[in-house]
Amino acid sequence: MTKVTMTVNGKAVSKEVSGNTLMTEFLRDALHLTGTHVGCDTSQCGACVIHVDGKSVKACTMFAAEAEGAEVVTIEGMANPDGSLSVIQQAFQDHHGLQCGFCTPGMVMTAAKLLEENPRPSEHEIRDYLEGNICRCTGYHNIVKAIMAASGQDVSGIAAE
């Protein structure tokens, strides 16, 4: 067991972990942050995407010990300080970019990172960037649309949601 200290959603946390504790297990079991979901065991689905030191990371592909000293943001840390939904979260609701909600945290985290890197992505750029996230419910139509809307683009010409 080793002690790991990091900042998660702006709050300092310090816990004992074993060397093979995955970041997903640390967040879900030790911190009870269950918004980070586990949808597969091959790092394919993207339901567990979080931000670590400003980078988009699949939390199932890193050990908790690797996050020593890191700034970690999970879906629980994405809303505005007053509790209202952030622009990207609100766009997902406004454009029905989610159904069962299981892939949604990873989608939101990926989308947020995309918009940081590319504030006005094209449809193609969005679809390309979502390569590591699988959604089984929405057919991606409304996810792509929501991300375009969150970037300030006019989506009224896209088929109705």
Next chain:
Amino acid sequence: MPKDHGIGAAQKRREDVRFLTGAGQYTDDISVYGQTYCAFLRSDVAHGTIKSIDTSDAEAMPGVLRIFTGKDFEGIGGLPCGWQVTDKHGEPMKEPGHPVLAQGKVRHVGDPFAAVIAETLEEARDAAEAIVYDIEELPAVVNMKAALEEGATKVHDDLSDNLCYDWQFGSDQTDVDKAFAEAAHITTLELVNNRLVANPMEPRVALGEYNRANDESTLYTTSQNPHVIRLLMGAFVLGIPEHKLRVVAPDVGGGFGTKIFHYAEEAFVTFASRQLNRPVKWTSTRSEAFMSDAHGRDHVTKIELALDAENNFTGLRTDTLANMGAYLSTFSSSIPTWLHGTLMAGNYKTPAIQVNVKAVFTNTVPVDAYRGAGRPEATFQLERLVDKAARELGVDPIALRRQNFIDSFPYATPVAVEYDTGDYVATMDKLEEMIDRQGFEARREESRKRGKLRGLGVNCYIEACGIAPSNLVGQLGARAGLYDAATVRVNATGSISVMVGAHSHGQGHETAFPQVVAEMLGIDESMIDIVHGDSSKIPFGMGTYGSRSLAVCGSAMVRATEKIINKAKKIASHLLEASEADIELKDGQFTVAGTDKSVAWGDVTLAAYVPHNYPLEEIEPGLEETAFYDPSNFTYPSGAYACEVEVDPETGRVEILSFAAADDFGNVVNPMIVEGQVHGGIAQGIGQAMLENCVYDENGQLLSASYMDYAMPRAEDVPFFQVDHSCATPCTHNPLGVKGCGEAGAIGSPPAVVNAVLDALNAGGMKVDHIDMPLSPHRVWKAMQG
């Protein structure tokens, strides 16, 4: 002006806020005090005799509490099949036992034969790996045709062969024979409906908890129908009285059919938690899901269409082999029969139809309902066949369809169902408008200039939703009723909890159901909450599958709300000192007709619970009503779909350029949710057509057992979809006039995609009659080479 509340409003979903902030509560998010963890040991061979299982080393490992094997389940019921099919000779289908843990033999890769309970998940998994076992591998049968051959390896020793049933259905043999004997043209097609894995993004989870104080068990599980699981597990597997069993299905991360069924893991954790007096939790990995969640589709079919000299459809006959896998999953037997055979008429007035289905046991994971369940298989056969017929006859495929459309309703098909309403011409008209068919040839020419082959594929579909009525399905072999139930509990302050038997796993019930009740009562939706998913809180309902939530459970909710209104009017008449017959409810006010005397909703509800000065001999206190609703018929959504593709003649790669869907769902409560459902269905259908394939080798090894090998559709694989539902012909027999929309996309889209690719190839000068799904570049390229 679009409505902003009530029925027909595209209201944003209230459940989204919790899902978007990580506050949803899925089953794996639940942990209870004293929880232990379970790991299953699953067969790595498709067929084998269990010679020995030595658990002694594993039992001594750290944290291990108990190891179970099949022996612990001797004398305990196996997993039941919920639908008995009678074969064409009047014999019941064969029903082999399906033990919770395999006994004597394993019959598919993934068949569980031991399970470890330990203090941590890691300890459970380590100990499972340390179990020493000897399984003598036996030859496996994977291919259905081979499984039916004389002398084939038997999946179940106690059965005479691998044939579960040989089912025949439809018109008289003489009528069908006559249609073919007199046909001017016969089109024949052989095709495969590829095996799929449903893959909801949330893997299955089961957490069993036992309370010794009151002898009650609670099962938290990823289920689409908690009451059905409670009944099946209580009555048929573990023998626990239902009132001592509570089943909770909280937020569920997608189902698509695969979470309808009662699985061994659910019964196991419930049983084990009682044995250990500790909660037991099992969380499936995705790799486990591939070999333990029921698969979908997997049909091999030969289908023939007879046409007269004027190109009218005169006869249809179809022979299907349907894979059941190694055991009968909960509703598996009904899928290739009653949910597939009865839809073989499609949208066409073919007078003589015969459906033959042989259901076959193989050493593969059990196959059961997956989004559409039987209807996609029927639609794919029929719509591929009609396209082939049009090509052979040299006629326009849309014109051939239009010529043969059923055009008057109600219409009784030769395969025993009666379509109540529909307008297939209208949906096809709408589709042609949406896709700019006039401009297609110019687009094709533009593609040709770039060296690409462009194709347009069109098809129709019809499906049967809102599964019911109970007395009919009972005659057909269902071992359950197929009504649903709702309780409307009005609180003293006028707010309402509606307890429903339907289960929401992405369909937005928490938003759509209150829209209906709010509209009926004239109050704000925010006053109404939906309670679902907990057998201790809801009336006995049948859950959500087959697009039955609004059509069946929503109708129960309407009936219960009508009872509420009737009673509230009685109370209002007392408060207003007027005749009950003169009371009107509008905008949340009870008014005496023709006067300005009124009393508000909240005053009436308060009076119901504060019955001072109240004629109690006439009106009971309280305001809570339950209704069970059993529909008189299925509902029949229908539509027309189109796909435009470009094929690269050098590589066989197919790009989907556009996809359009014109659906008739009857009345629509929340158009935003409905369109989202169609989008998802189309993507799954495109997945089947282009990417997804569950593949076994000849020894029964599952080759596509993770997302590394099973190609799930991703954002780049699909375009924006055009979706329309304006061609509405309301259902005539439910109070909402709704038909159901959840499966349409998955039913309507595969033939559109395949028809489009074949159109591209044939227009490019290649004669290709058919390519089996998925249309991988390799398959398309091979087909292009002749």
